[in-house]
Amino acid sequence: MIIYGTALLAVCHLLGIFLGDLLGALIGVKTNVGGVGIAMILLIFARLYMHKRGLMPQSTELGVTFWGAMYIPVVVAMAAQQNVVAALRGGPVALLAAMGALALCACVIALINRTETPVAAAEEDGALDPKSAAQTA
Amino acid sequence: MLEMLEKTVLHNGLVTAFAVVGLIMYVSMLVSRHLTFGRVHGSAIAILIGLGLAYWGGLHSGGQKGLADLSLFSGIGLMGGAMLRDFAIVATAFEVQASEARKAGLIGAIALVLGTVLPFIVGASVAYAFGYTDAVSMTTIGAGAVTYIVGPVTGAAIGASSELVALSIATGLLKAIMVMVGTPVAARFLGLRTPRSAMVFGGLAGTVSGVSAGLAATDRKLVPYGTLVATFHTGLGCLLGPSLLYFAVKSLVG
Numbered sequence: 001m002i003i004y005g006t007a008l009l010a011v012c013h014l015l016g017i018f019l020g021d022l023l024g025a026l027i028g029v030k031t032n033v034g035g036v037g038i039a040m041i042l043l044i045f046a047r048l049y050m051h052k053r054g055l056m057p058q059s060t061e062l063g064v065t066f067w068g069a070m071y072i073p074v075v076v077a078m079a080a081q082q083n084v085v086a087a088l089r090g091g092p093v094a095l096l097a098a099m100g101a102l103a104l105c106a107c108v109i110a111l112i113n114r115t116e117t118p119v120a121a122a123e124e125d126g127a128l129d130p131k132s133a134a135q136t137a
Numbered sequence: 138m139l140e141m142l143e144k145t146v147l148h149n150g151l152v153t154a155f156a157v158v159g160l161i162m163y164v165s166m167l168v169s170r171h172l173t174f175g176r177v178h179g180s181a182i183a184i185l186i187g188l189g190l191a192y193w194g195g196l197h198s199g200g201q202k203g204l205a206d207l208s209l210f211s212g213i214g215l216m217g218g219a220m221l222r223d224f225a226i227v228a229t230a231f232e233v234q235a236s237e238a239r240k241a242g243l244i245g246a247i248a249l250v251l252g253t254v255l256p257f258i259v260g261a262s263v264a265y266a267f268g269y270t271d272a273v274s275m276t277t278i279g280a281g282a283v284t285y286i287v288g289p290v291t292g293a294a295i296g297a298s299s300e301l302v303a304l305s306i307a308t309g310l311l312k313a314i315m316v317m318v319g320t321p322v323a324a325r326f327l328g329l330r331t332p333r334s335a336m337v338f339g340g341l342a343g344t345v346s347g348v349s350a351g352l353a354a355t356d357r358k359l360v361p362y363g364t365l366v367a368t369f370h371t372g373l374g375c376l377l378g379p380s381l382l383y384f385a386v387k388s389l390v391g
Contacts, residue, residue: 013227027376036223036345037368040230040361047231067228071360072180073158074225075350077217079187079317080158081205082346085195086303087310093278094304097263098311101256101282105341106323108251112244112337113328 005063012042143209150212158216161186181321181354188314226349226368229361234332244333245366248340253374256282256343257382260308265390269301272387277301278308279386280378284344285309287374294379313347320351329355332362339363343370 020035027033043064050056087094146153165183173182191203200206205214215221260282261275269275277297281288281304288305291297297305320329320342328334329352339348339362348367352360 009224009228013224016227017223024375032371033373033376034369036226037365039223039227040233040365040368043227043230044233044235048235061231064228064231067225068231071225071229071349072183072353072357073155073162074217074221075346075353076158076161076180076183076187077154077213078222078346079184079217079350080190080194080210080213081203081217082188082191082314083195083201083306083310084188084192084203084314086201087307087314088192089307091304091307093263093267093269094281094307094311096267097260097278097282097308098315100259100263102312102315102319102342104255104259105252105343106327108255109248109327109334109338109341112248112341113334116328116331116333 002059002063002066005060005065006067007063008046008060009043009064009067012039012046015039016042146209151215152212154210154212154216157210157213161190180357181318184317184350184354188317222346222349226345226361226364230365231361232358233361233365245336245340248337249366249369249373250340252341252343252370253283253377254382255341256312257378261386270390272383272390273297274301275390276378276383276386277305279382280374281305281308282312283309283374283378284371285313286371287378290375291378291383295383309344313344316342316344316347317350317354320347321354324355329359332359335359335362336366339366340370343367343374345371 016037016039017032017035019038020032023033023035023038047056162179162183165186166179168182169179187204194204194207194210195201198206202214204210205217257279259279261279263282264275264278269278273295274297276295277288277292278301280291285306286309288309289302292302292305320327320338327338329338335352338352342348342351342363345364345367349360349364352363
């Protein structure tokens with residue numbers, strides 16, 4: 001049933017956020033530490049485990065993949081509620097700090113990613129292309 | 138007649154949001170195909186339209202939540218709020234290849250640390266250049282350059298004024314928006330092609346909202362890898378900001 005997938009996703013989500021809060025309290029910061037990341041890791045392992053045991057029929061998977069596919073629309077809604085007015089009013093300090101930080105990080109990202117062997121990268125492209133084409137369609 | 142329609146829309150906020158966002162996506166796909174000939178990804182245009190609407194909504198309502206402050210569009214707040222956003226992000230992990238994620242483990246961690254320290258240094262330096270020369274101001278603005286959550290959390294912890302906190306949030310917001318808009322444009326320069334590169338990007342670019350939207354507009358299949366790393370970014374920043382980084386700044390400027 002489709003709800004099993006969504007329920008699995010919900011349980012992983014709640015458990016991850018809870019563990020993230022717990023981790024934050026343990027190291028003494030007033031925020032969630034990697035809760036969503038922990039939830040993602042839980043879901044990855046839950047899927048591997050259930051696949052191996054044949055507990056993951058197509059309809060259960062659909063209950064998760066639907067939400068994965070809703071991701072971009074949700075992000076659009078998220079963008080539509082950012083405080084853009086305040087961000088633009090921040091003035092030159094905010095603008096320069098943000099731009100400078102990003103420019104430096106972009107260069108470091110480019111540098112690190114150039115060290116990746118191009119062969120592996122090419123393989124990746126070939127292997128995953130049909131899938132990505134299907135997703136964008 | 139019009140009043141009844143308004144009532145229907147008001148009472149069905151989330152459903153209205155689905156319809157509105159669907160319309161935005163449709164328009165974006167048309168613009169992408171016919172005006173940019175597929176060169177700019179439809180999702181990128183949709184996010185830009187979203188930001189534009191947020192600006193318009195913010196001007197009209199005077200509130201802080203963009204379009205979601207207009208009562209007709211309050212459902213947007215629920216649809217794009219932290220709950221559904223995180224729910225959808227977690228769902229994308231379903232497509233992650235565990236072996237890929239493991240391969241990039243170490244480099245992801247390095248990127249995460251660099252992604253916290255480097256923006257902080259730039260932010261604190263810019264603050265210094267503009268006359269914010271005390272340790273609290275430099276740390277708060279520097280932390281804002283990490284993410285717009287790390288900024289206020291750090292500022293609150295070390296006793297910064299509300300004006301400083303607002304400035305630090307503005308810095309983080311601008312960064313997130315620039316990542317959203319800039320990532321698809323700079324994707325080639327950044328080398329964003331593989332899961333590993335997406336994880337490096339997620340660690341260095343920071344903000345979950347910026348990374349996830351930026352990657353979504355670049356290549357949908359990279360989203361889970363980038364956000365997997367980026368979600369640890371805020372936690373690490375909140376951990377280092379009021380402690381190690383603050384003490385480092387304090388020892389430098391006294």
